Amino acid sequence: MRLRGVQKTFREPGKPPVEVLPGIDLDVAKGELICLLGPSGCGKSTLLNILGGFETADEGTVTIDGQPVRGPDPRRVFVFQEYGIFPWMTVWDNIAFGLGEKRFEEKLEIVGHYIELVGLRGFEKTFPQQLSGGMRQRVAVARALAVKPDIIFMDEPLGALDSLTRLKMRAELLRIWQEEKPTILLVTHDVDESVQLADRVVVFSARPGRILEVVEVGIDHPREFGSREYTEIKNRLYELLGVKHAL
Amino acid sequence: MSSRVQRFALPIVVLLVLLAVWSVWAKGGGGGATDFPTPGEVLSGYADQFRTPEGERAPIIVKHVVSSLFRTLSGFLLACMFGVPLGLAIGWYTRAFYALNPLIQMLRPISAIAWIPISIMIFRRDDTRSIFLIFVAAFFPIVVSTAAAVRSIPQVYIRAAQNFGLSGWRLFKKVVLPAALPQVVTAIRVSMGISWIVVVAAEMVAVQEGLGWLIIDARYQGARTDLIVGTMILIGMIGLGLDTVLRKLETLDQVKWGITRRD
Numbered sequence A: 001m002r003l004r005g006v007q008k009t010f011r012e013p014g015k016p017p018v019e020v021l022p023g024i025d026l027d028v029a030k031g032e033l034i035c036l037l038g039p040s041g042c043g044k045s046t047l048l049n050i051l052g053g054f055e056t057a058d059e060g061t062v063t064i065d066g067q068p069v070r071g072p073d074p075r076r077v078f079v080f081q082e083y084g085i086f087p088w089m090t091v092w093d094n095i096a097f098g099l100g101e102k103r104f105e106e107k108l109e110i111v112g113h114y115i116e117l118v119g120l121r122g123f124e125k126t127f128p129q130q131l132s133g134g135m136r137q138r139v140a141v142a143r144a145l146a147v148k149p150d151i152i153f154m155d156e157p158l159g160a161l162d163s164l165t166r167l168k169m170r171a172e173l174l175r176i177w178q179e180e181k182p183t184i185l186l187v188t189h190d191v192d193e194s195v196q197l198a199d200r201v202v203v204f205s206a207r208p209g210r211i212l213e214v215v216e217v218g219i220d221h222p223r224e225f226g227s228r229e230y231t232e233i234k235n236r237l238y239e240l241l242g243v244k245h246a247l
Numbered sequence B: 001m002s003s004r005v006q007r008f009a010l011p012i013v014v015l016l017v018l019l020a021v022w023s024v025w026a027k028g029g030g031g032g033a034t035d036f037p038t039p040g041e042v043l044s045g046y047a048d049q050f051r052t053p054e055g056e057r058a059p060i061i062v063k064h065v066v067s068s069l070f071r072t073l074s075g076f077l078l079a080c081m082f083g084v085p086l087g088l089a090i091g092w093y094t095r096a097f098y099a100l101n102p103l104i105q106m107l108r109p110i111s112a113i114a115w116i117p118i119s120i121m122i123f124r125r126d127d128t129r130s131i132f133l134i135f136v137a138a139f140f141p142i143v144v145s146t147a148a149a150v151r152s153i154p155q156v157y158i159r160a161a162q163n164f165g166l167s168g169w170r171l172f173k174k175v176v177l178p179a180a181l182p183q184v185v186t187a188i189r190v191s192m193g194i195s196w197i198v199v200v201a202a203e204m205v206a207v208q209e210g211l212g213w214l215i216i217d218a219r220y221q222g223a224r225t226d227l228i229v230g231t232m233i234l235i236g237m238i239g240l241g242l243d244t245v246l247r248k249l250e251t252l253d254q255v256k257w258g259i260t261r262r263d
């Protein structure tokens, strides 16, 4: 995936234009796990929406495998901040949603596999309302994985969860990523989250969101929370975000 | 008391208190109102209405209940048949919204009662007149609420569906329709209530049969207030019954998720 000069300004009549992305350049390799980190309102979601094909950049190009992005595509699946799973469908139907016209036996097998993978066996016939936040999140992830996408975009997928569930979900996300090897772009506010998960962390400035630095994490999984390297990277990220001395 | 018991006991207590107050008040001269019937008189009024006259197969009241119900359901179902698809279209296609919304918003506040003279001019038969009025009364709220339901579907559902390659009719069928359904069902239920209110009003003016007509007729039969109050109570109970039936729709899995209720 290659971004060149991606620029976006929101213009609304009667209001001053809001420049959100000043021109972003970034390359992402296949199978990488990238975290996008930056202050609230800096344009992370906007960038992800452009990559996902839900919004268009005013200028610049986004190409994936050499093809410009023209709109949403089942090969690149978005896991939304609000999950976006369908409350009128059971867990099973939600996960099968992207499988379209496949034979039923085939669906049964695929959905079964991913229900197992995200630990939701026994909840096939449950409706999302009866699930906890963490379980809904897992449904959203399973639905995305079930179509075997090349790329998964996640917009603060763990943002709404309590800190314990969040830790567990991170571990699961890593396990799934290691098993299935999709490219993952994950937006987060959380410095720890990015150090625990990412191959590289892209740090944005406040709006308009420039890329301040792309930090290589380069620690093997599983990562030791308190280790020296871990702490160094964490401090570096805090420093970039301008909060090092505030803590 | 457990809440189950309370659910049955509390309304009965309220009802008994009300009956007692009514009874005392009516016996004391009805606060100046001439001849307000006591609960007992209303009951014996029912004896008249539920009597089967010679040569007929059912009590008099049945004919009136049936024609009121027939008109209500016909007008209401027609309103659903046309109103729901139109509302969906207006909600989904921005152009349709621009084109039709102002007109609908203008027609909507016109009370169905105001249409009575028109209905008398256009239609010859009693039934068609009332059905038309009920249609008018139920149609606009259904269209407006259905359109609002579609327009308020969270964007994330639409985007998620598009992400998996859905568009056009399949997007509509698999996401738009089910996402709007709970609000549509609620709109339908509310419109059913409106229809039942309007049928009585319509029958008081435009026709010669039905529960509304029965009330007017009782007035001309030497002010039979016992029949008037009795019919009112009957109207209320049938309305309650209709609402209870439609409430069942809200307990379906496809609908339940979107209905927030505190009990």
Ligand SMILES: Nc1ncnc2c1ncn2[C@@H]1O[C@H](COP(=O)(O)OP(=O)(O)OP(=O)(O)O)[C@@H](O)[C@H]1O
Pocket (backbone or CB within 6 Å): A010, A011, A012, A018, A020, A038, A039, A040, A041, A042, A043, A044, A045, A046, A047, A189, A207
């Ligand atoms: N559709 C829109 N119209 C106008 N302004 C918008 C629109 N969408 C976003 N913005 C503005 O663009 C800026 C960036 O928004 P964005 O949602 O990308 O931020 P973010 O980095 O994801 O923030 P957060 O971390 O809080 O989710 C915000 O200031 C927001 O007000």
Ligand SMILES: [Mg+2]
Pocket (backbone or CB within 6 Å): A044, A045, A046, A155
């Ligand atoms: Mg955001």
